Amino acid sequence: MKIKNLLRIPQSKYPVKAILRWLWHAWRGNRLQAVLNAALGLLGVAASLMSVWAVQNAIDVASHVRSGSLYAAVALMGVFVLCDFGVSIASVWVRNILGIKAQNRMQQHMLDRILRSEWRGRDSMHSGDVLNRLELDVRTVVEFLTETMPNTLSVVALFLGSFFYLFSMDAMLAVVIVIMLPLFMLVSRLYVGRMRSLTRNVRNCDSRVQSVLQETIQNRMLIKTLEKDDTMVERLEATQSELRHNVVRRTAFSLFSSFVLNFGFAAGYLIAFLWGAIRMYGHTLSFGGMTAFLQLVARIQGPARNLTKLVPQFVSVLTAAERLMELEENPLEEQGAPLHVAADGGVGVRFENVAYAYADGEREIMNNFSFDFTPGSCTAVLGETGTGKTTLVRMILALIRPDSGRAVIYNGRGESYQLSSLTRCNFVYVPQGNTLLSGTIRDNLRLGNLSATDDDMLNALHRACADFVGELPDGLDTVCSESGGGLSEGQAQRIAIARALLRDGSVMLFDEATSSLDPDTERRLLANLLADRQRTIIFVTHRMAVVDYCDRVLRMERL
Numbered sequence: 166m167k168i169k170n171l172l173r174i175p176q177s178k179y180p181v182k183a184i185l186r187w188l189w190h191a192w193r194g195n196r197l198q199a200v201l202n203a204a205l206g207l208l209g210v211a212a213s214l215m216s217v218w219a220v221q222n223a224i225d226v227a228s229h230v231r232s233g234s235l236y237a238a239v240a241l242m243g244v245f246v247l248c249d250f251g252v253s254i255a256s257v258w259v260r261n262i263l264g265i266k267a268q269n270r271m272q273q274h275m276l277d278r279i280l281r282s283e284w285r286g287r288d289s290m291h292s293g294d295v296l297n298r299l300e301l302d303v304r305t306v307v308e309f310l311t312e313t314m315p316n317t318l319s320v321v322a323l324f325l326g327s328f329f330y331l332f333s334m335d336a337m338l339a340v341v342i343v344i345m346l347p348l349f350m351l352v353s354r355l356y357v358g359r360m361r362s363l364t365r366n367v368r369n370c371d372s373r374v375q376s377v378l379q380e381t382i383q384n385r386m387l388i389k390t391l392e393k394d395d396t397m398v399e400r401l402e403a404t405q406s407e408l409r410h411n412v413v414r415r416t417a418f419s420l421f422s423s424f425v426l427n428f429g430f431a432a433g434y435l436i437a438f439l440w441g442a443i444r445m446y447g448h449t450l451s452f453g454g455m456t457a458f459l460q461l462v463a464r465i466q467g468p469a470r471n472l473t474k475l476v477p478q479f480v481s482v483l484t485a486a487e488r489l490m491e492l493e494e495n496p497l498e499e500q501g502a503p504l505h506v507a508a509d510g511g512v513g514v515r516f517e518n519v520a521y522a523y524a525d526g527e528r529e530i531m532n533n534f535s536f537d538f539t540p541g542s543c544t545a546v547l548g549e550t551g552t553g554k555t556t557l558v559r560m561i562l563a564l565i566r567p568d569s570g571r572a573v574i575y576n577g578r579g580e581s582y583q584l585s586s587l588t589r590c591n592f593v594y595v596p597q598g599n600t601l602l603s604g605t606i607r608d609n610l611r612l613g614n615l616s617a618t619d620d621d622m623l624n625a626l627h628r629a630c631a632d633f634v635g636e637l638p639d640g641l642d643t644v645c646s647e648s649g650g651g652l653s654e655g656q657a658q659r660i661a662i663a664r665a666l667l668r669d670g671s672v673m674l675f676d677e678a679t680s681s682l683d684p685d686t687e688r689r690l691l692a693n694l695l696a697d698r699q700r701t702i703i704f705v706t707h708r709m710a711v712v713d714y715c716d717r718v719l720r721m722e723r724l
């Protein structure tokens with residue numbers, strides 16, 4: 166690889182200033198741990214510097230340069246060693262216990278932010294990528310904020326302390342070190358730029374590997390039936406090989422940089438040694454002084470080495486923060502108290518001249534669309550595939566917004582409100598397919614209403630024609646695996662309907678919600694649902710049996 170190529174700095178998405186501002190906000194949530202770590206680090210520095218002095222003192226006493234008790238001098242050395250032990254035990258405790266708390270807090274914050282943001286009809290990132298960011302990038306950022314940064318403080322303090330000690334012994338050498346600092350800054354700037362892009366590539370590839378793994382595991386039954394086990398393993402190998410390639414490039418650059426750095430350190434130590442030896446030869450430095458001098462040079466090189474080790478960590482955190490900032494790119498939905506529309510005289514939904522096209526879509530899905538789902542009505546929404554039925558449901562639930570025109574929820578009192586995330590509380594929605602989560606049936610039903618009693622749940626299950634739950638050996642406590650595993654599609658669908666019925670909304674929205682039911686169960690379910698005519702009902706369906714139960718039909722046409 167050409168050295169010129171190694172040093173090339175590519176552009177990054179966010180300016181460093183914006184990333185640092187983001188990190189500063191994140192740090193404010195983890196102050197306690199960071200401050201504790203910093204305090205422990207500084208105590209460690211104090212103990213370390215005192216032990217340099219104690220060693221010099223003991224050697225000077227032993228070589229009669231200074232008077233005093235040798236035993237007391239060695240005992241003092243012991244005390245500082247013990248202090249060092251104490252500090253390191255305390256910092257392991259703080260790191261492990263408070264560290265996991267800080268990580269959990271940041272994960273919760275990020276998840277909350279993702280859930281509250283706008284969705285716009287399609288996720289821009291693969292869920293495997295999002296998970297990878299929530300696990301690894303959160304860990305990198307938290308470790309940096311709560312460990313690396315406070316440790317940097319102590320490393321800098323140790324560096325400065327040693328520097329002034331050295332200055333008092335040999336001003337000339339200390340000044341030479343200061344002169345070298347700008348050179349170090351320049352080299353590290355080049356290094357950071359290049360390393361950032363290499364790290365970004367590695368992290369992106371790692372996300373892709375996780376995405377392939379997750380999708381394969383999630384769909385392993387489908388893959389088995391398509392007999393594509395080998396294809397998926399090959400796909401994993403292809404992404405992994407890309408990851409390996411990027412890791413090799415980063416490692417090559419990292420080794421090259423550390424070779425240059427270590428060469429510099431080794432040369433520095435030899436020069437310092439020669440300098441001290443010449444002074445000792447000329448009797449301007451004692452044996453104890455020479456020992457302390459070499460220890461100090463090592464103690465300056467130690468923190469300087471540590472500072473250079475911080476640079477790759479700094480690079481990693483810039484990359485991790487950037488990837489987390491991308492998770493926060495989607496704007497937040499309107500936040501505030503839910504807007505419950507009073508159900509006096511029933512609640513309806515009205516579309517007035519609505520136009521809509523997906524941002525990345527090729528055509529308009531709605532154009533001058535008007536329809537009134539009047540209070541208490543039961544409407545069947547029909548239409549060929551791709552005509553926009555699901556888009557209509559998304560708009561009612563305010564997951565997407567009209568490009569023009571008005572979509573409102575209103576009641577018999579004449580109050581009307583623009584559909585938004587705040588009006589979502591008025592809807593009871595049963596989506597297509599199996600939407601149960603892992604946990605017991607009770608856990609799933611509680612998602613509909615956290616305060617529902619067992620009686621409420623059994624009542625809702627009865628209305629959803631899911632009385633079979635009562636006959637299961639564990640009843641409501643029956644455990645389902647992911648996506649309602651252990652239940653048939655039709656059983657899972659009816660539990661999902663019961664879950665929706667437990668929600669207290671005035672408008673019920675069913676998106677192909679009876680597709681897995683046999684005709685008899687479907688008829689009983691529809692009769693139960695329509696017995697409650699206080700609610701407005703919207704069925705998106707292809708099934709004629711459903712249409713027979715509805716009093717109105719909305720036919721969606723392809724534009």
Ligand SMILES: Nc1ncnc2c1ncn2[C@@H]1O[C@H](COP(=O)(O)OP(=O)(O)OP(=O)(O)O)[C@@H](O)[C@H]1O
Binds near residue numbers: 285524530
């Ligand atoms: N997130 C999206 N981005 C871009 N285009 C989309 C998006 N979601 C849907 N579409 C397009 O919008 C059109 C309407 O889709 P929609 O899902 O609303 O149809 P549908 O009537 O519900 O179809 P089906 O009966 O097959 O469920 C389709 O042409 C589809 O390709």
